[in-house]
Amino acid sequence: MKWLRLIRTFIVVSARQETAYPINFWISLLHALLNLGTGVIGLGVIFSQVDTLQGWAFADTLALMGVFLIVSALRGLFIGPGMETVAGLGQEVMTGAFDFVLLRPVHTQFLITFRTWRLFSLVDLTLGVGVLVWAMQGSQIEAAALLLFAVALLAAVLAVYAVLLAMTALTFWSPGLMLGWVFDAIFQLARYPVSIYPPWLRFLLTWCVPVGVMTTIPAQAITGENVLWPVMGALGAALALTVGASWLFSRGLRRYSSASS
Amino acid sequence: MNLRGGIALIKGTWASWMQYRAFFFVLAFGWMVPPLVSMLVWSAAAGADGIGGLSQAEFTAYYLILILVNQITYAQSNWTMGDVIREGGLNTWLLRPMPSIFNVLASECAGKVVYMAFVTPVAVLLALVLRPEITVSPDRLALALMSLCLAWALRFLWGYWLALLAFWTPRADALLALQDALVFLLSGVAAPVLLLPGGLQTAARLLPFRYMVGFPVEILFQNAGVGEILSGLLFQVFWLAAAAVLCRVLWKAGLRRYAAVGG
Numbered sequence: 001m002k003w004l005r006l007i008r009t010f011i012v013v014s015a016r017q018e019t020a021y022p023i024n025f026w027i028s029l030l031h032a033l034l035n036l037g038t039g040v041i042g043l044g045v046i047f048s049q050v051d052t053l054q055g056w057a058f059a060d061t062l063a064l065m066g067v068f069l070i071v072s073a074l075r076g077l078f079i080g081p082g083m084e085t086v087a088g089l090g091q092e093v094m095t096g097a098f099d100f101v102l103l104r105p106v107h108t109q110f111l112i113t114f115r116t117w118r119l120f121s122l123v124d125l126t127l128g129v130g131v132l133v134w135a136m137q138g139s140q141i142e143a144a145a146l147l148l149f150a151v152a153l154l155a156a157v158l159a160v161y162a163v164l165l166a167m168t169a170l171t172f173w174s175p176g177l178m179l180g181w182v183f184d185a186i187f188q189l190a191r192y193p194v195s196i197y198p199p200w201l202r203f204l205l206t207w208c209v210p211v212g213v214m215t216t217i218p219a220q221a222i223t224g225e226n227v228l229w230p231v232m233g234a235l236g237a238a239l240a241l242t243v244g245a246s247w248l249f250s251r252g253l254r255r256y257s258s259a260s261s
Numbered sequence: 262m263n264l265r266g267g268i269a270l271i272k273g274t275w276a277s278w279m280q281y282r283a284f285f286f287v288l289a290f291g292w293m294v295p296p297l298v299s300m301l302v303w304s305a306a307a308g309a310d311g312i313g314g315l316s317q318a319e320f321t322a323y324y325l326i327l328i329l330v331n332q333i334t335y336a337q338s339n340w341t342m343g344d345v346i347r348e349g350g351l352n353t354w355l356l357r358p359m360p361s362i363f364n365v366l367a368s369e370c371a372g373k374v375v376y377m378a379f380v381t382p383v384a385v386l387l388a389l390v391l392r393p394e395i396t397v398s399p400d401r402l403a404l405a406l407m408s409l410c411l412a413w414a415l416r417f418l419w420g421y422w423l424a425l426l427a428f429w430t431p432r433a434d435a436l437l438a439l440q441d442a443l444v445f446l447l448s449g450v451a452a453p454v455l456l457l458p459g460g461l462q463t464a465a466r467l468l469p470f471r472y473m474v475g476f477p478v479e480i481l482f483q484n485a486g487v488g489e490i491l492s493g494l495l496f497q498v499f500w501l502a503a504a505a506v507l508c509r510v511l512w513k514a515g516l517r518r519y520a521a522v523g524g
Binding site: 023031034037041044045046048049050053054089176182185186189191196198200201 | 283284287288290291294295298299301302303304305306312313390391432435438439442445446451452456457458461
């Protein structure tokens with residue numbers, strides 16, 4: 001239980017750091033509400049013109065928006081902040097401060113994954129769950145669908161983690177890469193079901209950055225579609241991606257040669 | 262007027278920007294994604310029949326042009342102005358024998374060139390893949406170009422007066438985020454203004470945001486009437502004048518209470 005205790009400590013330390021700037025809470029809230037507002041109103045505008053979008057009704061697409069907000073919130077809660085501290089402009093790999101991460105007597109990948117928490121993201125998480133509940137109100141959700149959704153969501157978060165970890169690992173080869181931001185931009189495509197995109201883009205979103213796994217499949221699971229096999233496939237793919245990304249990260253670690261400090 | 266100093270500034274700023282071109286290309290990519298997503302969604306929604314008089318190929322054309330216009334008018338220097346005021350970079354600017362807005366304009370011009378160097382080829386590539394369709398008459402094109410200049414000035418000055426609030430509060434950037442959100446919803450990015458439902462469409466016509474991005478693009482399409490274009494241009498000029506006055510007033514009042522150390 002050493003790991004869990006460590007995670008708890010990381011959360012407490014991050015919380016102390018964040019509450020030192022209480023006004024940031026209101027700024028985060030504003031950003032969360034703007035993100036929510038533009039997303040939901042934008043969706044409303046489209047469905048004021050059409051009834052379905054490639055077979056997706058308003059309620060289903062709204063549920064997908066909820067999933068998108070939930071997954072982005074989980075990414076913002078710990079995966080994103082942890083990776084951003086390591087990779088990016090002027091961050092640890094670039095400045096050589098990564099030495100101090102390597103020196104800690106903890107597994108390095110574990111440390112960078114759970115070290116930094118951004119607890120304000122819990123606001124985004126609440127809003128995301130709210131949108132999902134709002135989208136699903138009035139429809140019957142079976143226990144099996146809920147279970148399937150939980151598995152799909154796990155696969156989604158795992159896939160996001162794996163992609164971000166791989167992108168972080170690549171900065172060991174080229175510290176100037178800002179793949180985290182590239183991922184942020186591409187992830188915006190996850191606001192809509194992948195089936196609406198043209199074939200070439202759908203291909204990229206399936207095999208390069210598995211955006212479909214991240215939002216479309218969980219949304220299909222909760223709206224009661226029979227997606228048992230896609231969910232299992234997504235989970236398998238996410239696990240494979242995680243293993244691959246971890247391997248890439250450990251290879252990257254070996255390349256790290258510090259920087260002057 | 263010291264024009265030589267201005268040109269030297271533009272050159273210098275541009276050279277320092279190109280050093281970090283990968284960084285700016287990633288930023289530009291991030292800015293072009295929201296209209297790109299809208300384009301793909303509306304193309305899918307339009308299907309074979311089209312929506313509101315626009316066909317699939319016309320939606321593609323609308324959004325491809327919008328991506329360019331959005332990048333041309335996006336005033337990223339507004340985001341750095343707050344830091345310049347807070348951290349005292351303004352001290353250096355104030356010492357120079359020219360109006361400080363030249364420093365901001367220099368970074369705007371340098372930025373435009375770097376960002377367009379990324380966005381233009383991407384837009385051309387997308388046009389080759391997605392096959393947009395549009396026929397533009399020369400007079401419409403001239404009007405659109407004129408409106409584009411006004412749109413850039415309006416978006417820049419509107420963000421500039423918001424950024425100048427940094428003289429009074431360290432959290433003025435939040436208003437810039439609000440502006441970005443309103444631009445997304447009301448300026449033809451989320452949907453062409455003509456397709457917005459009743460209340461939103463009225464708000465879009467009255468508020469300044471439509472005239473920052475969407476309006477110049479709308480002019481190019483035949484379904485925008487002449488009366489509509491004229492009243493739009495009037496709105497554009499009106500909001501531009503309002504923003505200019507606000508900038509002037511806030512700049513003068515702000516300088517009087519400005520007291521940052523550093524720079």
